[in-house]
Structures are given as C-alpha cells and as structure tokens.
Amino acid sequence: GENVEQHPxxxxxxxxxxxxxxxxxxDSASNYFPWYKQELGKGPQLIIDIRSNVGEKKDQRIAVTxxxxxxxxxxxxxxxxxxxxxxxxxxxRGRSQGNLIFGKGTKLSVKP
Amino acid sequence: xxxxMQNPRHLVRRRGQEARLRCSPMxxxxxxxxxxxxxxxxxxxxxYLQKENIIDESGMPKERFSAEFPKEGxxxxxxxxxxxxxxxxxxxxxSPEGLGSPLHxxxxxxxxxx
Numbered sequence: 001g002e003n004v005e006q007h008p009x010x011x012x013x014x015x016x017x018x019x020x021x022x023x024x025x026x027d028s029a030s031n032y033f034p035w036y037k038q039e040l041g042k043g044p045q046l047i048i049d050i051r052s053n054v055g056e057k058k059d060q061r062i063a064v065t066x067x068x069x070x071x072x073x074x075x076x077x078x079x080x081x082x083x084x085x086x087x088x089x090x091x092x093r094g095r096s097q098g099n100l101i102f103g104k105g106t107k108l109s110v111k112p
Numbered sequence: 113x114x115x116x117m118q119n120p121r122h123l124v125r126r127r128g129q130e131a132r133l134r135c136s137p138m139x140x141x142x143x144x145x146x147x148x149x150x151x152x153x154x155x156x157x158x159x160y161l162q163k164e165n166i167i168d169e170s171g172m173p174k175e176r177f178s179a180e181f182p183k184e185g186x187x188x189x190x191x192x193x194x195x196x197x198x199x200x201x202x203x204x205x206x207s208p209e210g211l212g213s214p215l216h217x218x219x220x221x222x223x224x225x226x
Contacts, residue, residue, distance in 0.1 A: 006154075034214060034215070036217075041219075042219050042220075043116070043118075043203050043217035043218050043219040043220050044155065044203070044217045045217070046214055046215070046216065049214060089154060089155065097168070098143060098145070098160050098167060098168065098207075099145055099157045099160045099168060099171075100145075100157070100215060101157065102147075102154040102155045102156075102157075103154055104153060104154040105153070105154050
C-alpha cells in the first residue's frame with residue numbers, strides 16, 4: 001500500500017522567511033496530493049492540493065510542487081507570519097482509493 | 113453551510129466501557145472517513161463508508177471496533193470494551209464523492225480511557 005514520508009518533523013523560521021516541507025510517496029499510481037494545516041485542538045484544514053496532471057499550483061503565499069518521476073511533492077510558504085505556526089500534514093491518495101494516507105506532520109514555528 | 117460536526121468533543125471512559133463517537137458530514141456529502149491521531153503523530157486511516165455501506169475498513173482493528181453510516185442520521189464509530197491504548201483523537205472527514213474529492217475534517221473527539 002501507499003506510504004508517505006514527511007520531512008522535517010520540526011521547522012523554525014523567522015517571520016518573513018520562507019518555509020519548505022517535503023514529502024515522498026511510494027505508490028506511483030497515486031494521483032492526488034493535499035496539504036492540511038492543523039492548529040492546536042482543531043481538525044486538519046485543507047490549505048492546498050495538487051493532482052498528478054499538474055506540476056505546480058499556487059495560492060497567494062502558498063505553493064505546492066509535484067515531481068511524479070521522483071515521487072515527491074513539496075509545500076512552500078513565503079513571507080511567513082506568526083499565524084502560520086501550526087502542524088502541517090501532507091497526504092496522498094491512490095487512483096483507486098477513496099481514503100488519504102498521511103505523513104507524520106511538520107511542526108512549523110514562525111518567530112516574530 | 114455547516115462543516116463536519118463531531119460529538120462529543122471530549123469523552124472519558126473507564127476501561128471496559130463502550131465509546132460511541134458521532135459524525136455528521138457536511139450537507140450534500142455522502143462519503144465519510146474515520147481517522148485516529150495519537151499525540152505527536154499523523155492521522156491513521158481507519159474506515160471509509162458511504163451511506164449504508166462500508167467501502168474500506170482495512171485500517172480498523174478487527175476486534176472491538178465497528179462503524180456505520182445509516183441511511184438517516186450520523187455516522188457512528190463504536191469502540192467496545194475500551195482499553196487505555198484506545199485513548200486518542202478520532203477525526204471524521206467527509207466528501208461529496210469518493211475518488212477525486214477533497215476531504216473536509218471535523219474538529220475531532222478526544223477519547224480518554226482511565
């Protein structure tokens with residue numbers, strides 16, 4: 001089955017800097033890759049997603065890139081703000097599956 | 113449009129009791145997923161249901177755990193004879209369709225077994 005690895009597990013940046021989180025997946029048939037942000041005491045919130053027919057997607061300060069050949073995808077947050085501090089999860093879904101397989105998460109801290 | 117609603121938010125059970133966790137999907141969503149999250153860890157898939165059908169229960173323990181999504185009413189995750197290791201946050205997500213649809217999560221039920 002699908003396996004998703006996520007790095008780093010913790011990331012600390014200064015306000016205004018960029019943050020990059022990377023994930024790899026094992027199943028070459030996976031075709032959908034969302035990113036979730038989870039704040040303390042809350043459920044994961046979808047922030048951006050990308051499908052396997054697209055190499056890059058951007059939404060304001062957030063972008064995601066996908067390299068299907070290498071089976072990895074990355075989240076880029078530019079001009080980070082303290083409110084970006086949270087745990088971020090990547091996930092992958094196979095072509096024939098409904099459920100998502102998640103990485104273990106990255107705890108991002110943005111220092112003012 | 114209300115989001116995914118889970119209740120209770122917190123549930124305390126003694127070892128051996130039963131826990132019932134409820135999930136009402138977003139309006140118009142007919143697919144429900146249950147995930148478990150241990151402290152400092154990611155979300156582990158448990159079960160995927162459509163109305164009146166279990167589509168994939170490959171992540172659910174074979175004993176003591178069951179799930180349903182009846183024609184009317186919320187989806188229920190039931191844990192019988194709870195043990196301390198069942199303590200975790202349980203999240204429900206819903207989507208309008210199965211394949212290709214984004215999952216929207218509720219705020220979870222935090223189960224504590226004493």
